[in-house]
Amino acid sequence: MTDRYSRQELFSAIGKAGQQKIRSKHVLIIGAGALGSGNADILTRAGVGKLTIVDRDYVEESNLQRQQLYVEDDVKKKLPKVIAAKKRLNMVNSDVEINAVIADVNPEKLEQLANGVDLIIDATDNFETRMAINDMSQKLRIPWIYGACVSSIGMSYTIIPGKTPCLNCLLKMIPVKGMTCDTGGIISPAVQMVIVHQTTEALKILVEDWENVRTTFISFDLWRNQYTNLKMSKAKDSSCLSCGRKPAYPYLQSENLTKTTVLCGRDTVQIRPPKKMELHLQELARQLTDLGLSVSGNPFLLSVDVNENRLVIFKDGRALIHGTKDLKRARAIYHRLLG
CATH class of the missing domain: 3.30.310.10 (TATA-Binding Protein)
Known part of the structure; x- marks a missing residue:
């Protein structure tokens, strides 16, 4: 299908050369819920070479409101999310290699999964996993994209080891912990907006357009018409145990699990x-x-x-x-x- 990516190639920032780079890359998505399924769908349609999706859960009825890869039959069969996602993504683009992993991500598993990938996308729902992703990103020098949403609120930030502050640095400035729980409910547009920011940054990284990678922390509240774009360069901490001069990667230690x-x-x-x-x-x-x-x-x-x-x-x-x-x-x- 020579026309498959023609509209994407016509976009000058990607072009045919960029499309070839996308086809050569391997992306790891941690979580196959609302953010994970949306990221996986867009990157599969964009023609990424390989996509590894890891998730610990199965499809439930309440997921269908915002998790775009799943259908009622997946709920009836209690399919693990990654299995249902792989089935649907293979129907979308059979050229993309989909690696579905049913697992709860711990540091040992994360290192196995992350070895050799070009990008990690955060689509998880808890900070223990996010902090492990952050440390593994720094240890293996792999870019990763943070994303979270609750209610009508969302946020995203792109972390490039050696260049940007890491998530551990950011915690001292931004109260992002409050974004990990969906007890306040969630509307689908907030999910989609975070996905838009994550996948746009993902495409920039995959085509290696480093100059245009966003360095600011994005947060928004769609319902209240609020949008914030914060510069983060001053947040970088040379004494940070995750990305500083003497990294210890504390969130990869077993005692913190x-x-x-x-x-x-x-x-x-x-x-x-x-x-x-x-x-x-x-x-x-x-x-x-x-x-x-x-x-x-x-x-x-x-x-x-x-x-x-x-x-x-x-x-x-x-x-x-x-x-x-x-x-x-x-x-x-x-x-x-x-x-």
């Missing part, structure tokens, strides 16, 4: 096993059914009803316990069924 997490904006606790494991889901389903529990699932996960709670178990031993924010209760359910 959470094994149990209350998922933002949801009545759900995630539990990660302390060691690597691989469950045989079919055998586990039989065992749980023998206990009198209601079990359903697919090749990627099991859904188990435990009284008023629902436990979703993934192959790697990770589980989402729905219907509670009580960490002790969640752990008790997990250990009772999985040991």
Whole structure:
């Protein structure tokens, strides 16, 4: 299909040479929710060579309002988001290599995923993962693009190791932590606006137009008609432990990792096993059914009803316990069924 990228190539800042660069690049997207699915869709249509998408969750009905790659059938099948995304993206552009990874991102996994990529896009929903991305970006010298949204508010910032302040530097100046939770709800236009900023910067980086990469921190409130563009050059801290003269990459250290997490904006606790494991889901389903529990699932996960709670178990031993924010209760359910 020689015409496929013709309109993009007619844009002088990209051209045929830029399109060839885009086709040669590998982008890692952390998260396949609202921001992740939108970024993945645009970059797939733009013809990126390879796209790795990693996410820990599966498609739920409440996702359909703003997560553009998913449909009702994905909800019925409880498909992991990355599996549903890969299926849809392959239909959009079969020339793009889509690598779908079902996982909760920790530093060890992140290093495996990031090795050899040209760009990392933040589409996650928690700051533990974002700070790990930030440190890994600095360690491996990979650009990354921060993005967050809640309610009608969004923000984005592009981080180039060795040139711009990192996210750890920014935390001293901007209260971005408040953007990690969707308890205030979300409207789809706010999501789309963040995606616009992230993917535009992504294309600049992929074609290596470094001169035009935005160096400011963008924030906006669409409902209240507010838009802010902040210069960040003075935020760079030479003593920063992530990007300073003597980096220690603190957010890649195991002691800073959470094994149990209350998922933002949801009545759900995630539990990660302390060691690597691989469950045989079919055998586990039989065992749980023998206990009198209601079990359903697919090749990627099991859904188990435990009284008023629902436990979703993934192959790697990770589980989402729905219907509670009580960490002790969640752990008790997990250990009772999985040991």
